[in-house]
Amino acid sequence: MLLINCPYCNEERPEVEFRNGDEAHIVRPGNITEISDAEFENYFFLRDNPKGIVFERWRHISGCGKFFRAVRHTVTDKFVMTYRQDEPKPEQDVIDAKLAGNGGQK
DSSP states (O other), X not given: OOEEEXXXXXXXXXXXXXXXXXXXXXXXXXXXXXXXXXXXXXXXXXXOOOSSEEEEXXXXXXTTOOEEEEEEETTTOOEEXXXXXXXXXXXXHHHHHHHHHTTTOO
16 A cells, blocks of 8 residues: 655555546646647646656545645656645756655666
């Protein structure tokens, strides 16, 4: 079982308390009624699925109920770090330091 740290509750809880909310840091088009069908499809349906580090939104359903962001490694399924919705995307050196603290799994 995975343990996920909720940055609002400030504690690790089992994965069954959380729900994935899709890819993080996606910019919504300014006026969605004026974009082409292809642009809408790209925004609404198409997501990256890289091997390695991903940025995701998660929700602590059985706890505080808040959305937060997570950095997760798709090969190991390990959560590198979590951070609040209002915090900026972490810099690569911060992620690398966290990975080094997790056995250096990249």
